[in-house]
Amino acid sequence: MTRPIVISGPSGTGKSTLLKRLFAEFPNNFGFSVSSTTRSPRPGEVNGTDYNFVTVDHFKEMIDQDKFIEWAQFSGNYYGTTVDSVKEVSESGKTCILDIDMQGVKAVKTKSDLNARFLFIAPPSVEDLRKRLEGRGTETEESLTKRLNAATAELEYAETGAHDKIIVNDDLEKAYAEFKDFILDQN
Numbered sequence: 001m002t003r004p005i006v007i008s009g010p011s012g013t014g015k016s017t018l019l020k021r022l023f024a025e026f027p028n029n030f031g032f033s034v035s036s037t038t039r040s041p042r043p044g045e046v047n048g049t050d051y052n053f054v055t056v057d058h059f060k061e062m063i064d065q066d067k068f069i070e071w072a073q074f075s076g077n078y079y080g081t082t083v084d085s086v087k088e089v090s091e092s093g094k095t096c097i098l099d100i101d102m103q104g105v106k107a108v109k110t111k112s113d114l115n116a117r118f119l120f121i122a123p124p125s126v127e128d129l130r131k132r133l134e135g136r137g138t139e140t141e142e143s144l145t146k147r148l149n150a151a152t153a154e155l156e157y158a159e160t161g162a163h164d165k166i167i168v169n170d171d172l173e174k175a176y177a178e179f180k181d182f183i184l185d186q187n
């Protein structure tokens with residue numbers, strides 16, 4: 001059984017970019033947990049594969065039973081990641097990767113027995129982060145400000161030593177080499 005890996009870091013710091021490269025290089029080694037949701041399945045979606053589809057009452061029960069690492073409500077539906085869904089990936093022989101925010105990291109630490117490893121991806125500076133988010137072309141002025149404020153809190157949390165490793169994504173090649181080293185090292 002391999003230990004789950006929790007990846008966090010401010011929005012725009014390059015987590016998706018690094019993960020995309022990793023999955024392209026190692027298509028069979030990693031898995032994501034199946035999320036639970038209260039929304040209705042779309043045609044073709046399979047329960048247990050695309051999502052675990054549950055009723056609102058069941059979802060609320062699961063919240064009360066502390067089953068979730070994190071959950072949120074979007075446009076009237078609940079979505080969440082359970083501790084059990086992460087364990088299922090580990091038991092299948094793949095390494096489960098979780099890409100979550102600071103609240104999720106804290107929840108994995110305090111509420112679960114997942115024995116995860118924690119990796120933080122940091123930007124070279126908040127100014128660089130601003131430029132990347134502007135360059136990605138996905139943000140309004142308001143969402144940019146929100147993400148940069150959240151970034152400051154994430155960076156402060158990382159300074160407390162909550163993670164096993166911090167990688168500064170400055171030069172992408174160098175960052176990817178460090179990223180791969182950490183992830184492939186099973187200890």
Ligand SMILES: Nc1ncnc2c1ncn2[C@@H]1O[C@H](COP(=O)(O)OP(=O)(O)OP(=O)(O)O)[C@@H](O)[C@H]1O
Pocket residue numbers: 009010011012013014015016017018132133135136169170171172175
């Ligand atoms: N080392 C790097 N140097 C310069 N630009 C980079 C680097 N790494 C990633 N980028 C660019 O920064 C932008 C943000 O990267 P990415 O979307 O991977 O961030 P993210 O952390 O996954 O964000 P989110 O949490 O919002 O999904 C992208 O446009 C990406 O191409």
